[in-house]
Amino acid sequence: MSGSSAPALILLAAGAARRFGSPKALARHAAWQGQSMIGARLAQLLPLLQAGEFSRLCVVLGAHAEPIGAHIAPLLAPYAPKAFAHICPHWADGQSASLGSGIRALQANDEQRATPAAMVALLDQVLLQASDYLALCAHWRHAPHAVCASRYPDGALGAPAIWPRHLWPQLLNLQHDQGARAYLQHARALDLPRAALDIDQRADLLQLEPSPRGESDADLAY
Template structure:
């Protein structure tokens, strides 16, 4: 097999980053409910739906409550003891957890993005290869999910500090990044406040009317 271009069916590890305290929201966003499901449950289901071969969820703030309330069946739960240090530590924790797996790439999704769909995930997963860097493309720019080929995991982990995640690593390699248009099937907005959640729900109702 050509390990540089494994082709369709190459194993991909899904990573849900759900460790934050949700200070602006007032509680961990993993526990926020949208359409009858917790955000962390939605994120796991989205990555598992015909997309990722395995899914790991990185918890941190109030991890015990999240683990008790959320149905995370089929996902590996990893607790980041340094979650207060920012998203960078959660990304490092997640990449360390999937390193022993045979995955050729990791697809990273933030827990507070309920508008990401399985179709958007499939489009990115289809590019999976050890050397690939890919991001979802929207009308307003690029964003999550982000596909990180295995060859980049060590470098991403080394540069992921504070609350910036993979951003510094990707910024230095912008010409290598493949942007995958998903704006026709997904909403790349996040939910930081209750007002954001209300807007998301209202937009969904308007679209289905």
């Protein structure tokens, strides 16, 4: 996949994580072999960027931007300028603000308008594997002018989802904490059952399998 025909990826990591009780991007779990949540996500996604499966990787930060940004800076640096962090100044307005800010950041880094689409992914969908992101990309390529979304076991459509460039204005027009689900009703869908779990509270981490080394789910650090 050439960089000019590959979608960009926006990883949303701007939320305050109030119900989690601490910056969940920096939470660690045995299932991630000592890595932070955001470190484990980037360990999956950055090799895909390097392989040309994605043209850009924009990590949108907001709440706790300083410690999270410092934490991921050395992870992103080897992949710059294709991988970069972007701080959403209005993150408190909800996911729609973070998503729109990420789209604008992509546009600012794509003066030639070469990026055909953007995959929107959530930091806390921690069960997703690299193969899931690749499968969604492959599904989108069959109809690259349509939105392609993940279908959860309950039938709902959601992230990760791929938005072709001509539909980016829809994302820029979202307000408050609306998110993009309202526009996914007629999206092409791919079954991605692992996308159904997102980490909202610390107790959600108990649903993760321990690492092969045998640590228990109680081996958490925040």
